[in-house]
Amino acid sequence: MQTSQLSSLLLFQKIRANSATEADAHRQVLDTAVEALGAVHPSDARLLQLRFRQGMTAREAGSLLHLAESTVYTQQREAIARLTAVIEGQERQIRSTQLASWERRLEGLATARLVGIDDQLASLSARLGSTDPPFVTSIEGIGGIGKSTLAEALVRRLAPETAYVDLAWVTARQQSFNLGGSIREERRSLLSALGIAELIFDQLWQDEVQPLALSSGHKLQMLQQRLKQTPHLVVVDNLETVADLDQLLPTIHQLANPSQFILTSRESLFSESGIYHHPLRELGQVHALQLVRQEAEERNLPSLASAPDDDLVPIYDTVGGNPLALRLVVGQVHIYPLEHVLNGLRGARGQSALNLYTYVYRKAWDSLGENEQSVLLAMPLIREQGGELDDVAAVSGLPPDVVGDALATLVPMNLVDARGDFDQRRYTIHSLTRTFLHEIAHWA
């Protein structure tokens, strides 16, 4: 199948979404542009029509327009240059309109300066810019680690330079944690696969007249037709809260290619094929302190923003590089002394600290069996650089195969990080998880 030379244009893709063939879309882009050109330069438009729509030779067109053949070629070159400028202008306008429309669908998470994710943004942008499979990218990590923020930053980065016809951003989130330290319930019931598909549909068709009483199945069919025809970007945030994930993932695979899906999830989808996994780790100390200072500056806390590293390191020691927890600490410093805030987190005292741990860990911890809990409780005793399975087994007192089974649950839940290569895996935990487990174990 021949691909139109205009296919990298959003203008083309928008038209393609409602055209039967690529050739039709190609023709419509050019016709629209020539029409616009004709409003300003009628002779250019006329010449291009004769040459390329009616298929006249230069001599025939010259004869009709009373021009020498050589003049036809000169004017044709100039007309094409002006036509190109018209198309570029239309492309700019359509992108600008699209950006405004996408902006309304985003959550405003990645509007501030982001810290420590430049490399990840670059690699993920390259990945999503590729036309090769997989067409599903999963950003995975523990609560508060910045998955949604990274996904949004990615969308913002891709928006001006790629030819996605449209964006859908849907969230399955049930709760959110605000920087005042409280949890807000966003949705009582779990979303189903069909529910997610309907949300995507609603966003992509929001500016179009829809037939009344469209069934879910019919919507899914329309969605599939559109997403398969032209590239769309679809973000499904907080995937782990979807009720029937085993139903949703096959649906997503059906809808993907050339459309790209970005999923964010607390649970890694290692058992699923056709997914590019992007584990999101906590920030290192340098970036964590940079985030603290930036947050303090934005919140007008000059003494915290200009504090030396030694004063800020206890924050990192307590909550590690979890951006949500770091920002919570800064938010709390508006009200309490830093030491008080950190002690609260260390001892899970105060509603904010309890809410943070509840938001990040409660559901996961409660879902664990006895062996998994025991293995997780052994993890603070493994040095920060990580330990091998035998080390974890020796500390937990459980047989290695039982520990292996437990890790097979804990790693996908991102409660334990598996690092290293295929020869040697090392297991470790985030600092915030360590602090949470200290509290679980009543370890002062």
Next chain:
Amino acid sequence: MGLTGRADTMANYAILFRDHIARSIVRCSARMELSGQMPAAGDREQALHTLSYALNVEDIWPETRALLLALAPKMEQAGHRDDWLPYLDRGIEQCQRLGDVPAEAALHWHKGVVLELRCLYDDAREELSFSVAQFAAVGDSRNQARALNKLANVARLQRQVHEAERLVETAMVLLEPDDTERAYGLIVMGAMALDACQWPAAADYFSQAIDVYRASGDQRMLAWSLTNLGVAQRKLKDYQRAIACYHEAIAVFEKVHDPVHRAAVHINLGNVFLKVGNVDEALASYRQAEPVFYQVRDNLHLAFAYVNIGMACRLLGRWREAERALSTSIDLLGGLNRPKKIANCREELGLTYQAQGRTAEAITQYEQALDALNDRGADQELRNSILANLRVARQISSTPAPAST
């Protein structure tokens, strides 16, 4: 209400976590035993990490103490200093809480050794004095003698010769005639003979110690004795034997994974090369020592390394490097009360300036070197050398420059 609700559940988690700590300690001890001479860096890190928890749990103190005492010499040998001292402190606190005097005596000994290596001699003496008293209190005369010998060495480093001699004598009385610890006393005596410029006597003490350690198979102490013998041989101008001693010492320290003492031998080896005019070899040897001392924050030996590097660079005409090394050395020595070394260093810097025609700066350095020596009679040779250089520099300075054409 806590994070997980019921109080009995929370109590169970607390018990489970303490069980995990106990198992972790046992695991670390087993790995220490398996690792032989020197555990891998990862095992040392894991042991420290485990200790940071275990030192808060009184119930498992016997296991924790075993790990702490097994780890102590290995940590010192691997060059851990400031990062290791807090664990010794917490171990000592735990001993005091639980009334474990023998373990406390041993931990004070280890702390004294680390402090000595950090050149914190007053603090080292305090720790070793505690150790002596506590070993005496529990009737452990051999370890009391070990602590006395160490204390003697620190007294020697502080130039308290009579005190050092007295301590060695007291230690010898406590030791059985065939105890290898006697050899450490010989080393201290030999070092004092070196300080008193009695080279043959020093060589004799060190040779005796070498015989003892060769027979007992204590490789590390053998290497240490060889190093000292190398110094005595150099002073006796037997450079080939000195080089042979140092090469053997380096090989042994390498074998027993003791980078810090190996670095110290590299300094000594460099000095012999310098003495026989092989400046490039000398500089290469000094350069091997520098990063090790920097890493373990051994400022005294780092300063020695820099003054020697400066001297070698001056002889090779590498002025910029020489100035940088010597200035750094002066800064480091300033905090260590080493006036003779500072004077030596300033003289070197003066010579470096003078060789570049920067006579005024050279004169300033010579004058400051003499100020540093003050009226210390024992340093007459150095004083005379500095005065001679100062005279030459002043002469050059007062000679009018030839008129330009």
